[in-house]
Amino acid sequence: MIRLIINRLFFGLVTLFAVSLIVFLATQALPGDAASAILGRDATPERLTALREQLNLGDPVAVQYGKWLLAALTLDFGTSFASGYPVAEYLAPRLSNSLWLMAFAAIIGTPLALALGSFSAMRRDRGVDHATSMVTLVLASLPEFVVGIVLILIFSTGWLSLFPPIFAGGSGAVWQYPGQLVLPVLTLVIAVSPPIIRMMRASMIEVLESEYVQQARLKGLPEKTVIRRHAAPNAIGPVAQVIALQLAWLAGGVVAIEYLFRFPGIGLALMDAIDARDIPLIQAVVLLIAGVYIVVNLLADIVGLAANPKVRVSAK
Amino acid sequence: MSTSTTDDHRSDEAAALDIDGVTVIGRPSDVEIISGISLSVPRGRILGLVGESGSGKTTLGLALLAHCKRATEITAGSIRIGTTDLLAGTAAEVRALRGRGVAYIPQSPASALNPALRLRTQLREALFESDDAAARVREVLREVALPDDDAFLDRYPHQLSGGQQQRVAIAMAFIGRPDLIVLDEPTTGLDVTTQAHVLATIRSMTRTYGTAGVYISHDMAVVADLADEIAVMYQGEVVERGPGSRLLSAPEHPYTMQLLRAVPLLKTDGGDHPADEAKTPVLTVRGLEAGYGRTNVLKDIDIEVAPGDCVALLGESGSGKTTLSRSIVGLHHQFGGEVVFDGAQLAPSSYRRTAEQRRRVQYIFQNPYEALNPRKRVRDLILQPYAHLTGGKVADPDSVVATALERAALPAAYGERFPEQLSGGERQRVCIARAIATKPDLLICDEITSALDVSVQAEIVELLRNLQNDGMALLFVTHNIALVSNIAQYVAILNSGRIVEYGPVGTVLSDPQHEYTRALIADTPDFELTFADSPMHKSIRAAEKEHTAVEGGTKRPE
Structure with a gap:
């Protein structure tokens, strides 16, 4: 199994390398002069020269990329044009804010979705099941920012006014303001859950029809034991990949949500950076999001492997 | 629900199972899958339940544990295990009886054992009294001739051979010392050597425990070897029932005869000798x-x-x-x-x-259930490889399909059907037709x-x-x-x-x-010993020999 994990890890690194190449080519090595494209109307000869120097634009493209990649490996993404801070320093607190947001959404959303899917499967073809199917289908077809806007309309405006429509924050870490976190987290949960619910329902139905569940019932086991010990662990296996995809999607999904709620994370930083044509910042954030995506998928693979006794035992 | 007949049974012999007028229907079509079945099995005896697929034998087997597959329902009758009526009980009472009163051995242990749980867990949970559960698990494993050490108990089902898996399933059924055991084709997926071991295990276990058995199978040969009494099921009804020896030697119902005739007999007496002339091998x-x-x-x-x-x-x-x-x-x-x-x-x-x-x-x-593309008609299934292998256009597709189907003993009209509209035997005939279409x-x-x-x-x-x-x-x-x-x-x-x-x-x-x-x-089960010497079979064989002699005479004049 260790071998499999190392194998996956290797492919993860290859993917990350490919992403870095694309990011670099798309932002800095496009035909034309990147420096004047970045500075636009603000271009003065002195600023252009300074920028060309910082981006190594005088070198051949391969050398530019090499220098940039080596620096990126030491977490040196250069200096943000807009703020003047080093990118790493600027992003660190924002990354931790985003990770908190994603963690809350994942920790609340995944078990909830699994439970709802199982519940729906156990009441297959009854009212609850049909209702769940309808609602998840509708929610899955709505973009996350629409969900966020609807939630703001319901909970922040008019007579309810339960939660603030934007994240104002304060001096402490984000989790110290639970009231302000409710809406962003809820939006992410609603955006992430539907596919997990539907997949869990389908997988659970298949497992409940299986012969080993029938055999467990024929052994006279209480229904609770049948579900918890025999059905659920086997049903989650195929869903793990969908959970991974959804959680990895969170890394990109936070961009729109953070923008909507003015949440100070990497997503908002990315939007601001695009506004300001802050190339080093854009490069760093995109690489970060890709990194999160790869790590979450890797974790899901490992969990999936570890949950399969065939793989686990043969690796001994 | 208790009738005078059940009392009669109890008076002459303690019946482990007594069912009366059991009917199971399918929803929502309300078709009767099995209708009005009455049977009883005394302690220590095995009843063979024989019939082809679709005859309702598995439905009946599951009904004996008060279990219904999805979209089916037991609508009438009574099922008594010992003295308890299973159908009158609450869900909790039924559950208490499963495993202890009546246990089930499934057709394919590979899919009936939970792949994610160790054998220890799966065996122990079948036992309710937890006093000496560990000791009982080891005891029952020894009885089915499996290792009883910790290393074995720590294994997962995929680490066992097919025969071992089936013996684990048997152990799981016997662990609670039930009065009745339902065996649903437990040797279908096994080869003869393993089958012989498993059958011997089942026989000795029922003797040791005095457990009654209901052995479900489509194979007369296996049942003839094992059962004391045989009931033949056809289209949801028991058409014939009697002691094994009587049923094999003097079957009464035409369907029983058909089933008996279908079993291939192991001929060890020389058989057909191939022609001596040396042929060029293809x-x-x-x-x-x-x-x-x-x-x-x-x-x-x-x-x-x-x-x-x-x-x-x-x-x-x-x-x-x-x-x-x-x-x-x-x-x-x-x-x-x-x-x-x-x-x-x-x-x-x-x-x-x-x-x-x-x-x-x-x-x-x-x-044949996996070898035919479910989205294609039989006609296209036959024509596609034919067209490909004979090089492009088919001059007369209708006659190609009709000839192929005819040689596979299917009506030409089957060409318009989809595989799901065919039975297993018909599907295999279509596979044969597809193969022989190209001559x-x-x-x-x-x-x-x-x-x-x-x-x-x-x-x-x-x-x-x-x-x-x-x-x-x-x-x-x-x-x-x-x-x-x-x-x-x-x-x-x-x-x-x-x-x-x-x-x-x-x-x-x-x-x-x-x-x-x-x-x-x-x-190989000694079906011949019990059946081949019976008067009925001898007459069949004589007729067959005559038939082949005539056929051979007309077909091979050279």
Whole structure:
């Protein structure tokens, strides 16, 4: 199994390398002069020269990329044009804010979705099941920012006014303001859950029809034991990949949500950076999001492997 | 619900199971799957429940545990286990009785054991009293001749062989010392040697515990060996019921006779001798070795098949027989050695063979439920390979389909059907029609009857015999030795990748040289001993001989 994990890890690194190449080519090595494209109307000869120097634009493209990649490996993404801070320093607190947001959404959303899917499967073809199917289908077809806007309309405006429509924050870490976190987290949960619910329902139905569940019932086991010990662990296996995809999607999904709620994370930083044509910042954030995506998928693979006794035992 | 009949039974003998007028219907169509079935089984006895697929025997078996598959429902009748009425009880009472009063041994333990749980967990949870659970688990494992150490209990189902899995399932059923045990075709997926072990285990366990058994099967031979009494089910009803010896020797219902006739008998008395004249073989395999990656599966395989001959490839699961047939047809190409077809060496991969070579060697797969594209009509299933292999346009597609279907004994109208509108036997006939549409010279049949009922199997074998009479060469892969003696002229016995014995069927089966062959013959259920000497069977055999004599006289004038 260790071998499999190392194998996956290797492919993860290859993917990350490919992403870095694309990011670099798309932002800095496009035909034309990147420096004047970045500075636009603000271009003065002195600023252009300074920028060309910082981006190594005088070198051949391969050398530019090499220098940039080596620096990126030491977490040196250069200096943000807009703020003047080093990118790493600027992003660190924002990354931790985003990770908190994603963690809350994942920790609340995944078990909830699994439970709802199982519940729906156990009441297959009854009212609850049909209702769940309808609602998840509708929610899955709505973009996350629409969900966020609807939630703001319901909970922040008019007579309810339960939660603030934007994240104002304060001096402490984000989790110290639970009231302000409710809406962003809820939006992410609603955006992430539907596919997990539907997949869990389908997988659970298949497992409940299986012969080993029938055999467990024929052994006279209480229904609770049948579900918890025999059905659920086997049903989650195929869903793990969908959970991974959804959680990895969170890394990109936070961009729109953070923008909507003015949440100070990497997503908002990315939007601001695009506004300001802050190339080093854009490069760093995109690489970060890709990194999160790869790590979450890797974790899901490992969990999936570890949950399969065939793989686990043969690796001994 | 208690009637006078149940009281009668209790007075003469303690019945472990007594069911009366049990009816199960399907929802929402309200079709009766089984209707008004009444049976009783005394303690320590085994009732054989025989019938083809779709006769409702599994539905009845599950009803004995008050379990219904999805969209079915028990609507009438009573089921008494000992003195408790199962259908009158609450869900909790039923649950308390399952495992202790009545237990179930499933058809395929591979799918009935939870893949994610250790054997220890699965065995222990079947036991309710937790005082000496660990000791009881070990005891019952020893009784089914499995290891009882911790290392074994820590295993997962996938780490066991098929026979071991089935014995774990048996142990799981006996662990709670039930009064009644329901066995649903527990040996279907096993080869004869393992089947013999499992049947012996079941027999000794029912004797030790005085447990009553209901043994469900489509195979009369297995039931004849094991059961004290036999009930024959047909279309949801018990059409005949009686002591095993009586039912086998003097069956009354026509359907029972049909079932008995369908069982292939193991002929060890010489059988058909192949013609002496030397024929030029159409297929010659010499020194074939095949494997997967670094694992070698087959070694030194030599086989010859002549036109009009049937060569049986007999072996148990894992002996390499499917690898060999796939190598010959070009589906498996990691092999060395010579495969010569009609004087020309065949390339290992079918991609490198000519269309003509591919047309002349056809293959029929084991499972007709998976070998037909569910989205295509029978007509297209037959025409597609035909058009491809005969080079483009088909001049008269209707007649090609009609001829192929006719040779496979199907009406031409079946061409418009989809596979799901066909029964298992009909599907396999379509597979045969598809293979023979191109008029091949060699037909490779890979266990083509193992997924089918015994009664259907007999029809398929008859069909193959007719094809053979028309001059087609057959390579018949099977694990069923009785079937070999009924269809093949030559047999190659395959054991762990080597041919251990090869020769004319009559010679090999009447005077087996290799100990493996002898063991195979010994492990085959002795159906012949109980049935073959019966007056009914003798008359059938006499009639058959006459029939073949007449047929042979007209068909082979040369």
